[in-house]
Amino acid sequence: MQNQNLHWGGVDCLELANKFGTPLYVYDTGIIKARCRELRETFLERWENTRVRYAGKAFLTRSMAKLIEREGLGLDVVSFGELNLALSVNFPHEKIEMNGNAKSHEEIALSVKSGVGRIIVDHPDELQIIEHYAKESGKIQKIFIRVAPGVDAHTHAYIATGQTGSKFGFPLEGRMLPEAITYAMKSEFLDIRGLHFHVGSQIFDTDDYTKSLEKILELMKTLKDSLGFTTHELNIGGGFGAVINPAIKSMKSEFYTDVIMKKLHESCKSLGLEVPRIILEPGRWIVSEAGITIYRVENIKELPGITYIAVNGGMADNPRVALYNAEYNAVSVSNPEGAIYNREGNTHVSIVGKCCESGDVLIEGAKIQKLQAGDLIALYNTGAYTFSMASNYNCLARPAVVFVENGEAKLAVERQSPEDLLRGDLLV
Ligand code: LLP
Numbered sequence: 001m002q003n004q005n006l007h008w009g010g011v012d013c014l015e016l017a018n019k020f021g022t023p024l025y026v027y028d029t030g031i032i033k034a035r036c037r038e039l040r041e042t043f044l045e046r047w048e049n050t051r052v053r054y055a056g057k058a059f060l061t062r063s064m065a066k067l068i069e070r071e072g073l074g075l076d077v078v079s080f081g082e083l084n085l086a087l088s089v090n091f092p093h094e095k096i097e098m099n100g101n102a103k104s105h106e107e108i109a110l111s112v113k114s115g116v117g118r119i120i121v122d123h124p125d126e127l128q129i130i131e132h133y134a135k136e137s138g139k140i141q142k143i144f145i146r147v148a149p150g151v152d153a154h155t156h157a158y159i160a161t162g163q164t165g166s167k168f169g170f171p172l173e174g175r176m177l178p179e180a181i182t183y184a185m186k187s188e189f190l191d192i193r194g195l196h197f198h199v200g201s202q203i204f205d206t207d208d209y210t211k212s213l214e215k216i217l218e219l220m221k222t223l224k225d226s227l228g229f230t231t232h233e234l235n236i237g238g239g240f241g242a243v244i245n246p247a248i249k250s251m252k253s254e255f256y257t258d259v260i261m262k263k264l265h266e267s268c269k270s271l272g273l274e275v276p277r278i279i280l281e282p283g284r285w286i287v288s289e290a291g292i293t294i295y296r297v298e299n300i301k302e303l304p305g306i307t308y309i310a311v312n313g314g315m316a317d318n319p320r321v322a323l324y325n326a327e328y329n330a331v332s333v334s335n336p337e338g339a340i341y342n343r344e345g346n347t348h349v350s351i352v353g354k355c356c357e358s359g360d361v362l363i364e365g366a367k368i369q370k371l372q373a374g375d376l377i378a379l380y381n382t383g384a385y386t387f388s389m390a391s392n393y394n395c396l397a398r399p400a401v402v403f404v405e406n407g408e409a410k411l412a413v414e415r416q417s418p419e420d421l422l423r424g425d426l427l428v
Helices: 013-020 031-042 062-070 080-088 105-114 125-136 176-188 208-225 253-271 284-290 321-326 416-421
Strands: 024-028 048-054 074-077 097-098 118-121 141-148 190-196 234-235 277-278 291-302 306-311 330-332 348-352 360-364 376-379 400-403 407-411
Touching: 013 024, 013 291, 013 376, 013 400, 013 407, 024 031, 024 208, 024 284, 024 376, 031 048, 031 062, 031 074, 031 125, 031 253, 031 277, 031 284, 031 400, 062 074, 062 080, 062 348, 074 105, 105 118, 105 125, 118 125, 125 141, 125 176, 125 190, 176 208, 176 277, 190 208, 208 253, 284 291, 321 416
Parallel strands: 024 400, 048 074, 048 277, 074 097, 097 118, 118 141, 141 190, 190 234, 234 277, 306 348
Antiparallel strands: 024 291, 291 306, 291 376, 330 376, 348 360, 400 407
């Protein structure tokens, strides 16, 4: 029998906090696996010639990379560090894609030499750099060219990436794109497989995808007619949205993929194009709901009109509220089903972090059970872009990561120690 404490992956969160300390990132790997299975069943198996590359930027650790490998998906990386992590666990190299808008020579060299499956070119200069390393290693490197479809996604401006004038990708208009394609087609060391776009993140409106597809398919047709270039593969990025309310599940993947694939097949038919292989790069949708963060309440400050519940973490382990006005929900770990506490005079409740900034808020206008100092709370849906965006601001240690499933807990990443925080800091 489970007690009334919040359980995650079948494990008592109070026990987790006692054993591993707080703040603590806890991932139910059962949920991550279910998401991967859903993508296999409703996308990879339903539509032929398709691939999924998990966007590691949402949450990547070595155990996570292994999990993604076991689930049969590939990996999208964007830096030397992410690639090095993947290589350190011998993630199948051909199932890795290297993305990024400002790749260094070192990143390109490591990508080519380690034999990553695709490099997504974001700038014309990359072509010669890739060629150089491919020639040096006696390889032909498969590449995509990233384009900005010129669609303003319905999402926060900081995470919209496909609009005209975006820093990402080649614009649809002008000579930059046809020149790059022509160059790549002529190169002995480049195998240009197709195009890539990513319209943005936290997308709930499938129109953002269909509008982008319309533009890209038109582009594919133009490129075919003008340059004789066939887009064999089309990577349509990530972006599937994740909800914040734990009582609601995110959209099923087929909510997006069925619309995308139907649009693709119809449009290819009417334009006389061969249907390219479709690659997806979801990040958030796979991990967001699997993760919670457990905090300890340090103190509660009741002021006229506002109550501050201050916890032992904040913007250092989760900068998303400060950056994007992200919204979260939280519960008391010892009383998750308890009635929401109605403060006298309906005081506004703000769950805040311990960093020295007023913007260090985790939940503004929180609805939560009655708490006191020393209690634990859990924020739901913190699995994406928290651990991966964590900082050591105020010299706070990065929290540990624990994987839970079927009542078992495993430490996946250790909490940083005081020594870790001093490492590399030299007295000069
Ligand atoms: N592919 C590319 C090329 C991307 O730039 C991204 C995200 C993805 C795939 C995965 O997108 P997702 O499926 O996770 O939405 N830090 C922000 C999100 C930034 C997303 C950046 N690119 C946040 O916390 O909301």
